[in-house]
Amino acid sequence: MKERLVLLAIVAGMAVFIYIFQSYFNTLWGLAFLCTAMSIYVVFMNLAYKLKKRQLQKHPKIINENYKPFVTIMVPCHNEESVIEHTVANILNIDYPNFEIILIDDxxxxxxxxxxxxxxxxYENITALIxxxxxxxxxxxxxxxxxxxxKGEAILVFDADATVETDFLKKLIPELEPKDVGAVQARKVIRNKNYNLLTRCQNNEYTMDTHFQVGRDSVKGAVELRGNGELIKREAIEDIGGWNNYTITDDLDMSTRLHIKGWNIRFCPNAIVYEEGIIYLWPLYRQRRRWIEGTIRRYLEYFEDVLFSRKMSLRASLDMTAYVSEFIMPGWFIMExxxxxxxxxxxxxPTQSLYSSIVIGGLIGLGFFLAARYALRRYDNMPRLDAMFEALQTSIYLLIIWFPLVLFIAFKILFCKKDMNWGKTAHGLVLEEQENINEENKNLLKI
Structure with missing residues (x-):
């Protein structure tokens, strides 16, 4: 009910503001100002990253080789028979002395x-929980x-389709050592990114996320966990009372509560976790719908704590507040x-009043394009022309996915009952697709 009332107040206030003040001045300038402020903040994060990189080159980070906490690797499973054995085989190859694996069938x-x-x-270090x-x-x-x-002092969560390199924990663990750090998130990459246009766009979206996460980490902002490849101190988990059973996005909810409690979250772009991209549009919409709903709901639920928490750092609070704009922009633009x-x-x-809306819409699209191009050049080392083409595709993809879903989720929160189903992403679709193709080929040979 709280989420619904807060969102209703925001939507109603925005609508009244736009309707009344459009007669006196172009309220789209407010949206333009919001976009500009966010762009300036992104530039600031980029400068902070470059400064941090330069400092690390002069004074390399000293790694404590003795810090090797016992790690519990948790892999939640729901209908994962097609991928779980491969995932476990990969995890067992991780070069780290102290870890156990808990496989949970849900x-x-x-x-x-x-x-x-x-x-x-x-395997003696694997426990099955049914x-x-x-x-x-x-x-x-x-x-x-x-x-x-x-049993672990640190908890590592993997999706059931995750694969990593053998040195994954060696890269991730040092980032967790500082006392104020409660969790570390690895970079996520789509394993089957070249399967089709959707998987390429998903990977490009993840690359953009890497760019922003690195920036947020550089300014000591509110870095977020991403569910797959997240390493969390047991002490931090216990401090916030565990995972919230009543959220639909466990990672984002935990990220917010960790920051509110004063814990920092780090991002480690050198540790990469690979996952399977979704190859069909409707399952992708379902996944993104859950992500967006979880993101919006956690902002609505915790906004007071974010603004007034005494333990949360001012930088994290301001950073999280700034990122609310990515959800305000679509609503404001469409309402306008x-x-x-x-x-x-x-x-x-007059009809001419619509022109400014078109211009602002174009500027929002341009912002997506520039962010995608920059991220692809930096983190995927993509050639200039390829990066431009991929960035254009990804910008269109984000506009098609993001804008409608933000509006749909706002409507859902206002008028529909909260759905607590996991909404799990289906894994093994690529394997299933290949098996179907092989079966069709066999049938053709028989004919």
Whole structure:
């Protein structure tokens, strides 16, 4: 109810502001100012990153080789029989002396439970946890159940399709050592990025996220966990009372609560976790819908704590407040455009008043393009022309995905009941697709 009331107040206030003040001045300048302020902040983060990089070149970070906490690797599984064995084989190759693996079957309807039981028998450092069919739904509840039997001083969470290099923990662990650091997030990369246009755009989106996360880390802002490849101190988890069972995005909710409690989160771009990109549009929409809903809901739920927490650093608070603009922009722009169209149709405003809306929309798209191009050049070492082409595709992809979903989720929060289903991303689709192709080829040969 709190989330609904806060969002209603924001939407109503924005609508009244735009409708009334459009008669006196162009309220789109307010949106333009918001976009400009965010752009300046991004430039500031980039400068901070370059300064930090220069300082590290002069004074390299000293790594404490003795800091090797026992790590519990948790892998939540729901209908993952097609990928979990491959994932476990990859995890077991990690070059680190002290870790255990907990595989959690969350009410699967396939053979996942039997597969992870067999893996438990095969390897002494693997524990299989089978949840009851009537267990509380959601990934957070899964992780909380696993915490009850976890032995680790640090908890590493992987998705069931994750793969990493053998030195993954060696890169991640040193970032966790400082006392004020509660968690570290690895860089996420789409493993099958060249499968089709959607997977390429997803990978480019992840590269943009890497760019922003590095920037936020450089200014000691509110770096966020991303669910897959997140390493969290047990002390920090216990300090905030574990994962929130009533959130639909466990990682974003935990990120916010860690910052509110005064814990810092670091981002480690050198440690990469690979995951499977979604190859079909509708499953992608479902995944992004859940992500956006979780993001908006956590802002609505914790906005008072973010603004007034005594433990949260001012930098993290300002950084998180700045990033709220990525959700305000779509709503403001669409509302502005609809009100202008209504006034033009009612002959209360000239047709020319729509031109400024088109210009601002173009500037928002340009912002996406420049951010994507810069990120692809820096982190994927993409040639200039390729980066421009990929950035253009990704900008269109983001506008198609982002704007409609932000509006849809706002409507859902205002008028629909909160859905607590995990909304898990389907894994193994590429393998399944290849198997279907192979089967079709066999049938053709028979003919």
């Amino acid at each position: 009410r699967s309807s396939d053979n996942t439970a039997n597969v992870i039981k067999e893996l438990e028998k095969r 949840r009851d069919k009537d267990a509380f739904p959601g990934k957070s509840a899964v992780l909380n159940d696993a915490m009850k039997i976890a 455009l609809l009100i202008r169209v209504f006034k033009v149709l009612a002959k209360d405003a």
